[in-house]
Amino acid sequence: MPKIVNHELRRLELVDATWRIIARHGIEGATMREIATEAGFANGALKPYFPTKDDLITFAFGHVFNRTNERIAERASGLVGLDALRAFCQEVLPLDEDRINEARIVIPFWQKALTDPAKAQLHEQSMDEWRATLDQHLRAARDRGEVSAAIRDEDIVNQLMSMLLGAQIIAAMSPDEHLPKQLTDQLDAYLELLK
Structure with a gap:
């Protein structure tokens, strides 16, 4: 009987392995061979999922963005105004090892986006989504009288x-x-200036 492979799970395993390698050795140390070994796969097993390291970095950026958005939604659930704005920011800030590792994935993606229009567009769409959410929380904070800064x-x-x-x-x-x-103190000090 043929083995059933969960392709989406395998992609995520490869992204997790990529994070670990980048955290230890930086982006240059994250070779396809090293990533395959870290994930417990043969080197050739990566090709069907990510033909190049560049493809893997792009997928990893999308995964990091989605994962951050899931955390934001969970943390900000039921919050409005300044509390929701603070929750959003705290989930983006690199406050723990996982979020620092996410930053280590995002930074090489930014480098690639400088010369790749498709990656630049993906990044800009992602950042536009964040700007819209921040703007929504900020408008609610103003409506509630929590923000009165003339900015x-x-x-x-x-x-x-x-x-x-x-x-x-x-x-x-x-x-x-x-x-x-x-x-966190820097964020709180900035938000205090908005009152």
């Missing part, structure tokens, strides 16, 4: 995006110097 909402959203994405770079580059409490 355009678009500017606040862009400042938050810069803070969140910048924190991913900083944490990936020097995780021991930027502790979760520091990042």
